[in-house]
Amino acid sequence: MADAPARRSGELTLPELLRWGWRQLTSMRTALVLLLLLALAAIPGSVVPQTDVDSVKAAQWQEDHPTLTPVYDALGLFDVYSSPWFAAIYLLLAVSLVGCFVPRIAVYTKALRAQPPATPRRLDRLPDHTSYRTDLPPEQVLDRARTALRGHRIREAGEDGTDSVAAERGYLREAGNLLFHVSVLVVLVGFAIGSLLGYRGGVILVVGNGMSNNLTQYDEFEPGSLFSPDDLDDFYLDVDDFDVEWITSGRAQGQAQGFVSHVSYAVGDGEPQDYDLRVNHPLTVGDTDVFLIGHGYAPVITVRDGNGDVAYSGPTIFLPEDQTFQSVGVVKAPDARPQQIGLEGWFYPTYAFTEETGPFSVFGDARNPVISMQAYVGDLGMDAGTPQSVYELDKEDAELVTQGDGSMFRVDLALGDTVDLPGGQGSVTFERLERWNKIQLSQTPGKWIALGGVVLGLVGLCGSLFIRPRRSWVRARRDGQGTLVEVAVLDRAGGDDVGAALRELVTTLKDDPKEPS
Amino acid sequence: VTDAAWETLSNQAVAAAGAVYFLALLAHLVQLSAGRRSAVSTTSARAGSGTGSVAVDQGDDRQDAARRESMFGRLGVLLTLIAAGVHLLALVARGLAADPNRVPWGNMYEFTLAGTFVVAALYLALLRRYALVWMAPIVVGVVLTLLMVAVIWLYKPIAPLMEALQSPWLVIHVVSAIIATGAFTIGGICSVLFLLKSRRGAGEGGYLARVPALDDLDRLSYRFHAFGFPVWTFAVLITGPIWAHQAWSSYWNWDPKEVWAFITWVVYAAYLHARATAGWKGRNAALLALLGLATLWFNFIGINFFSSTSQHSYAAPESAVVVGVPVETP
Numbered sequence: 001m002a003d004a005p006a007r008r009s010g011e012l013t014l015p016e017l018l019r020w021g022w023r024q025l026t027s028m029r030t031a032l033v034l035l036l037l038l039a040l041a042a043i044p045g046s047v048v049p050q051t052d053v054d055s056v057k058a059a060q061w062q063e064d065h066p067t068l069t070p071v072y073d074a075l076g077l078f079d080v081y082s083s084p085w086f087a088a089i090y091l092l093l094a095v096s097l098v099g100c101f102v103p104r105i106a107v108y109t110k111a112l113r114a115q116p117p118a119t120p121r122r123l124d125r126l127p128d129h130t131s132y133r134t135d136l137p138p139e140q141v142l143d144r145a146r147t148a149l150r151g152h153r154i155r156e157a158g159e160d161g162t163d164s165v166a167a168e169r170g171y172l173r174e175a176g177n178l179l180f181h182v183s184v185l186v187v188l189v190g191f192a193i194g195s196l197l198g199y200r201g202g203v204i205l206v207v208g209n210g211m212s213n214n215l216t217q218y219d220e221f222e223p224g225s226l227f228s229p230d231d232l233d234d235f236y237l238d239v240d241d242f243d244v245e246w247i248t249s250g251r252a253q254g255q256a257q258g259f260v261s262h263v264s265y266a267v268g269d270g271e272p273q274d275y276d277l278r279v280n281h282p283l284t285v286g287d288t289d290v291f292l293i294g295h296g297y298a299p300v301i302t303v304r305d306g307n308g309d310v311a312y313s314g315p316t317i318f319l320p321e322d323q324t325f326q327s328v329g330v331v332k333a334p335d336a337r338p339q340q341i342g343l344e345g346w347f348y349p350t351y352a353f354t355e356e357t358g359p360f361s362v363f364g365d366a367r368n369p370v371i372s373m374q375a376y377v378g379d380l381g382m383d384a385g386t387p388q389s390v391y392e393l394d395k396e397d398a399e400l401v402t403q404g405d406g407s408m409f410r411v412d413l414a415l416g417d418t419v420d421l422p423g424g425q426g427s428v429t430f431e432r433l434e435r436w437n438k439i440q441l442s443q444t445p446g447k448w449i450a451l452g453g454v455v456l457g458l459v460g461l462c463g464s465l466f467i468r469p470r471r472s473w474v475r476a477r478r479d480g481q482g483t484l485v486e487v488a489v490l491d492r493a494g495g496d497d498v499g500a501a502l503r504e505l506v507t508t509l510k511d512d513p514k515e516p517s
Numbered sequence: 518v519t520d521a522a523w524e525t526l527s528n529q530a531v532a533a534a535g536a537v538y539f540l541a542l543l544a545h546l547v548q549l550s551a552g553r554r555s556a557v558s559t560t561s562a563r564a565g566s567g568t569g570s571v572a573v574d575q576g577d578d579r580q581d582a583a584r585r586e587s588m589f590g591r592l593g594v595l596l597t598l599i600a601a602g603v604h605l606l607a608l609v610a611r612g613l614a615a616d617p618n619r620v621p622w623g624n625m626y627e628f629t630l631a632g633t634f635v636v637a638a639l640y641l642a643l644l645r646r647y648a649l650v651w652m653a654p655i656v657v658g659v660v661l662t663l664l665m666v667a668v669i670w671l672y673k674p675i676a677p678l679m680e681a682l683q684s685p686w687l688v689i690h691v692v693s694a695i696i697a698t699g700a701f702t703i704g705g706i707c708s709v710l711f712l713l714k715s716r717r718g719a720g721e722g723g724y725l726a727r728v729p730a731l732d733d734l735d736r737l738s739y740r741f742h743a744f745g746f747p748v749w750t751f752a753v754l755i756t757g758p759i760w761a762h763q764a765w766s767s768y769w770n771w772d773p774k775e776v777w778a779f780i781t782w783v784v785y786a787a788y789l790h791a792r793a794t795a796g797w798k799g800r801n802a803a804l805l806a807l808l809g810l811a812t813l814w815f816n817f818i819g820i821n822f823f824s825s826t827s828q829h830s831y832a833a834p835e836s837a838v839v840v841g842v843p844v845e846t847p
Binding site: 028031032035036038039042043045046050052053080081177191194200247250251252255256257258259279280281282289291293440442444447450451454455457458461462464465466493497 | 674675676677679680681683684736743746747750751754755758759760762763764765766767768769770771772773776777779780783784786787789790791793794812820
């Protein structure tokens, strides 16, 4: 070891190693393997619930699989598409792509300026060739060939003889190919801009209320890693009214359609404007797109505490569980005295009851709205300082309210009803019914770059698939019995039916090709 | 004509198309068996084209069989043509049965109906140009089978589209996906036959003897894939994202359906790439193409039935809304 290490055969210096690695990486075979690897790597994300796609489902899955979760988590299986190994594959692919097409651009520009190659001495050595005799003089045959091969680039006659025509066409195929490869990078850049500089956020607005577009107003907010809250567009948005049609007959009975959220908005101090926000019809304000993605009911509930004071009053958002809009919700009255009051339970827009099913909703429209909740008193755990979901009640230190004799007690309320809690602990009133809209707001910078990239890619793809590069040669020589014409066509890309092209060329040579008009 | 009448017409037309496809299949099978007897020595790749088969022996028996072969071949094509016409009628009637009228590809049943029609139409359109008669029994068989699957397992009475589907992009996005699926399916058929033929050899007078030579099969398969791929790109990477951006606020959501459409795209891209650069032809290329077809069909069937997270899972009744859980800080 102390001696200067002699270089063994097969040993590479660092630059050699790098060059070797680069060659491996940019080889076609590697590109192919990387492509298939990318397809393979995308699969787990469609099997395991993804946090980015559906956080609720992902959390649920993690709860159901306590042993697998840490393993999966370590492997990044809940965030496949932003995991390092997924990124590694597509970044390697991008590098391989660059390494592949940059040299090809140089080759291509050279080929663009070059003449079609001279006619080979032996045309009969080419796989697709033919020959025939004619009485026409060679010059005339070659003239015909030049006309027949219009649209081709034709080699200028030089010292290599004037007894033949050499032509080539389909130069744009490689251009299309290169365009496609470049556009993949363009799309990647557009996509990256969108996920780094964009954001997606959601807010639930009770109809009649609004929001101004700043961070505090959002219920959920997923910024890109380079997004700054200063980039939020300055506007406000009010949901003035909301319409929905319920299909009351036929096969789609019970289905809702024609959701329209009548919103007004204003940019900065500008004039307010109205917009009908519908599914598939987002509103664009500045760089922000606004979407209507959900709706539901918000019963206005008032809770009075044991002292008779109003401890809670307002529209309470209930989340729908199914198409009948049977919805689940929670009321928290931490200011109730002597004890905090919590309610948890169901809202039925069209209440019905049978002995077998218990209470249920027959229809999504609010035909017979009823709230049915259980009441809890005690400590709702809201002073502990840990964040709580507004849709969950912490019942650890709270006690279920029962009748005086210990039997079950439910807060069952039709619209306008009030129920007293047993033991003088307060009362609950169902004042009226409001609706809420779930509004999603997002900025997707780079989306036009990505779209432009894909469109360019498609154009390039079509070029590279459907433009057929071909070389054609016609040689005409006088011999003893007249003129011997040799014709050959060479397919430069594979997959071309050269035989047909050859036959066509010979047919046009034999009869007079029409002059271009 | 009432909507209900249109719907009944559509259902009857599907049944009628199925029956005529079946007759076409029978005709082509008779053609095949006649062909076996007529030309044992016919090894020409184009033998199956109905006109090209020549009885080498002048025996009456053989000539008779050759006549029968060509007659039943033409009959089969004619029946397929009629069946495809009725099939088209079924589609149109299905669209007219909806209130409001709409394109007939709003659920899996309708997608299968439209997809099988595209397969039949592509085959008929290219029949002469590429001499595809040899493909007839398989194409007709596949179309017939898929139609039966659609009627038995996927059937859904007509209903208004859910809100998110009511968009002009439904027409353009889904129709391009259907066309690409049809082209890939026919390309896949060529690849399967390529693999079978390259394993078993041409055989003597068997079905594989009427299938084109390996090189021609390979090129044909490539052509269908080369046609399908840009259309698929258009469906999955252009119209899909545009629509997703309009409906779901994000042009790429990594929804399982999107992921598998992307996987299919990547596999077919690898197929074309391998052919163009690595010079992969024949067996490896065919295997890759079939892998692509497997991902395509898995995406259509598997994801719709097994994935509950996909926003594309129109097989199941859609949940009414999408809501997240906001977090309240004390």
